[in-house]
Amino acid sequence: MTDPLRVVIADDQALVRTGFGMILAADGIDVVAEAADGDQAVEAVHRTRPDLVLMDIRMPGTDGLEATRRILSGAVPDPAPRVVMLTTFDLDRYVYAALTAGASGFLLKDVTPEHLVAAIRLTRAGDALLSPAITRRLVERFVAHGSGTTALHRDLSVLTPREREVLQALGGGLSNAELAARFRLSEATVKTHVARILAKLRLRDRAQAVVVAYETGLIVPRSGDVA
Secondary structure (H helix, E strand, O other): OOOOOEEEEEOOOHHHHHHHHHHHHHOOOEEEEEEOOHHHHHHHHHHHOOOEEEEEOOOOOOOHHHHHHHHHHHHOOOOOOEEEEEEOOOOOHHHHHHHHHOOOEEEEOOOOHHHHHHHHHHHHOOOOEOOHHHHHHHHHHHOOOOOOOOOOOOOHHHOOHHHHHHHHHHHOOOOHHHHHHHHOOOHHHHHHHHHHHHHHOOOOOHHHHHHHHHHOOOOOOOHHHOO
16 A cells, blocks of 8 residues: 655645645545745645645745745755646746746646546656646747746757657647557556656656757647647
């Protein structure tokens, strides 16, 4: 039996923290700490060593973006948890900056209980929490037109032709199962390809791989793709 998934919830609204905590606890997920601002979130990660942090972007004092940078830049002991950003806007400009900082994705605060639980478990398993439509909208707004954030810009020449194909498919939002079906490979082989791509490009997460696919021009956003 595996250990329960350990989560920290960081949000300045007590009602949000309580509601999300009840949903997760009902599904056997252990909420090990709550935080009302970014400083508390970083301290909670130090103290509890969670698997994942649900991080509100907009909080008083130290916001969620700065807290995410601290958590994922080595300011907390290894292994660093995965971070999923919480926002009320699916085109919040801070979401893209959080992804480049290493966050694994984001959720809207009006997410259904079922989606919340499924998304957390998906993220722990290593999948990027980005729908293809939202990815395209983010990229169109912040990559194609310039976001002012620090781009990852990795050199794709280190990848094999198959790895470039897999990265391109990742940028389209495909899961491991969908990648396996597209390339007629086993899921184990797909996971190996993804792991090699992340290692060669020095990326923390599949979410960063999605961003890189667009920033390097491997995928070119089209205006018709934007909702």
